[in-house]
Amino acid sequence: MRFVQIGEKAGSTIPLPAAALRTSGLEIYGAAAGMTPESISEGTNQVWEWIKEGKLSMDIEKVPLNEIESVWKRTDFKGKRIVIVP
Known part of the structure; x- marks a missing residue:
C-alpha cells in the first residue's frame, strides 16, 4: 500500500x-516544500x-x-483500483 501525503490541509x-x-x-511519500501552483499544474498536464499517449494505465475493476x-x-x-459504480 502506498500513502502519498501532499500538503497539510487536513492537519499536520x-x-x-x-x-x-x-x-x-x-x-x-510526501511533498510540500517548493511546490507551487505552477509546478502542480505542470505535473497535472x-x-x-x-494518459493521452497511452503511457499511463491502471488496473481498474468496476464493482x-x-x-x-x-x-x-x-x-x-494489490496493484488494482476498485471503482464503485451506481
Whole structure:
C-alpha cells in the first residue's frame, strides 16, 4: 500500500500505529516544500499527456454499489483500483 501525503490541509499530524509500518508493506511519500501552483499544474498536464499517449494505465475493476459489502471484505487489491459504480 502506498500513502502519498501532499500538503497539510487536513492537519499536520496523523495517528499511525507502528504495526502499520512493520507489517503492511506501507510506503510513505510526501511533498510540500517548493511546490507551487505552477509546478502542480505542470505535473497535472504531464499526467494528462501520458494518459493521452497511452503511457499511463491502471488496473481498474468496476464493482456495482450493491456489492460493496463483499468488496470491503476482499484482500486481492494489490496493484488494482476498485471503482464503485451506481
